[in-house]
Amino acid sequence: MIKSVKSRGFIINLILIIFLLLPLLVGAVSDDDLDLLQDEIKLKQNQITELKKQKEQYEQSLTQTRQQISTLNGQISNLDNVMAKLSLEVQTLNLEKEEVDLQVMNLNYQIEANTEDVVDYQDQISGILRLLNRTNYHSNFISIISQNDSIGTFFESLNQLNRITSNLKAKLNELLDKQNELSRQQNLLLQKKDQLEELNIKLAQNIEKMDNEKVYKSNLLYVTRGEESEFQTLINQLKAEQDAIDNEIYSLEIEARKKLYEANGEDFLSSESGFIWPVPSRKVTATFHDPDYPYRHIFEHPAIDIGSTPQRTPVRAVKSGYVAKVRDTGNSGGYNYIMLVHNEGLSTVYGHLNSMIVAEDTFVVQGEIIGYSGGMPGTAGAGNLTTGPHLHLEFRKNGIPVNPLSYLP
Template sequence: MQKIKTKLKILTRATLVISLLSLFFYPGNIGATEYTLDDYTNQEIWEINQDINERRSEIQELKRQIDVYKKNISAKQRELYNLSNQIGTLNESIAKINLESQATELEVETLELKIENTELKIQAKEREIGDQKNILARNIRQLHKEQQNNSVLEILLLNENFSDFVAELDRLESMQDSLVDGVEELNEFKIALEQDQDSLENEKTEIDTLKGILENKKASLDGQKVAKYYLMSATQGEEAKYQEMLEGAKKEQEKINSDIVYMEQVAREKLNRQLEQIGIEDSEGLMWPVPSRIVTAYFHDEDYPYRYIFEHNAIDVATPQGTAIRATESGYVAKVRDGGQYGYSYIMLVHANKLSSVYGHVNVISVEEDQFVSKGQIIGYSGGQPGTRGAGPFSTGAHLHFEVRVNGVPVNPLNYLP
């Protein structure tokens, strides 16, 4: 008797079934479920996964070859400084960067396949959710219809015996349980769909990052090729000419470093007085000196082709010859050096908060020493193309050499740029 009372309570609650529609959009605390794919979609996903695995194998092989070139470059950099070794280092570096570009291209292709895979899953889930909604709507209409047409008393009168009455109650209870299960399954599909959509967005962000890296690699590769061509042209394959260039570059670099440290100290006092007079407020941070964000050589970059001559205390930003260079922050022009047609030209600015910035391979200088400049003001135009004014003897193509220093000590500019 107690069992029948329970079933009667279930049936009388049937009037509330329509409210289950609100569950369609209630995520609850249930986990995502896998969905059933049709045979065609399964085949597509399987083929995509096969392509992904093939590219991963290719990437691993390229990385193995890259490691070999890294060891070769490291070995050559420890050898005597002569023209043959420098050309050999450039050749190894060109080959390594070329392989890195190929590996990055494969990584981009792999991500594109993963995106295609995820999109197929999303489409399958959307179809499954649509089908599930249709099934639930049909079941709700059926249950609602039966509840309206047959009361508990009518069910009792319509059945010839008591056991048929109980069986009918069991059927209606099963229908309601099935409806609730269907709603829960729909919610699980919705959660799984949202997770795949999040994965898709992450994959798209990652592929944009990889494409940026690939662009940097290609620009770096071009720079290495330019450096090799210019070195061979300038020395005409003669060791004596190379050694002369090398010695001149070392002395020039030593003087530049000495001048920068000294002028940073001298200019700091002038800057502080200037800042007090004009009352400039604290800045929100440094700005990029050129529009490009393509970095071809990083701070203390191991792949920098002339690292054994002098440490790379900057980032190299690829930018077309003649690009306007803007002050990364308001400051005082502490040093301007015009290297002429064959020497190295640079501008040094001293800023507040113990910062200073250096802009190298400048083709055209637009400021003078002891001048105060505002953040974003044009201070010159970029160069770096070998053989052009201000590029210096060792340059890797058109770019801006950009340094940031704290108390005269070089630091990684990327830690200060937005």
């Protein structure tokens, strides 16, 4: 009878201890710090939504001003709208990054709290098992069950203990599931943060583009002196120059391939299966057929412009090829370029070069330096109304411009 009482007392005390500790084990994150984080996240989301609305308004304005860029006033108005839109994109990105940082903090906080909960549950279950072992239920089972007046009490206490143990195990599994889910969400947020970093690179490109647009606007007003007639004269000159370059490149490619075919030189062109970037930068400041290209009303932008390319950056052949043309205008302010012919009907053109170090009618290998970049207004090879140092890169398929990003890695 004494053993029965002791056993019953142990179970009762154990139950009391567990129920006293259960509130401490439930680790729901609901403190003031977490509430503040949630409020900050909502604030950022509202600010992002508002900025996106403003951006949509500028997009609508750009749709109109792009149709008016054939006039000087239309060009200036379009440039102002482009720069305003880019400024909003920068603000939006910064807010999105701040929002993700807050969400990551929020999840880290919850994961830390739930990890502590899991450890607490494990400790409690281990403690229960140790206490059960100390009571030697199995060794005392015969003596306890022989006392008829204590058999019911024994099984009642044992059932209560089993229910509590099962409940703790169930809650432990729930918390483990919750922790796994939170970890999954954190991984998703980290992926989103990586995506935002990519957007940050893109917006850095747009910032450089915005700076270039400012230079272009300043040069445009200087060259035209704010006169519409001067602007139209300039546009006609640019159109004639671009048409002449296009015709020259197209004719040169045909002549070069014919020459290579006759000399069996095309065998040299099939040395690689892919292309490389010609300069270290991957920052594209103007895309192929860029909708914001200022001269789009007279010709499409037939290339990509690679920014973050300081004056006289080494320019390398994207693939082994034949040097079909080296156009060197000296210090006349004209437009310098190199044209390489490759296999499978492809050719590449490298524009705004400050200097060239290869000769026509020669072969170059992939990665070989063929010249040095330019584009700084007023420098050799930059051409008319360049916006700043960069590399103009064209890819052509059978003489027709195609998107370089479809070929570059």
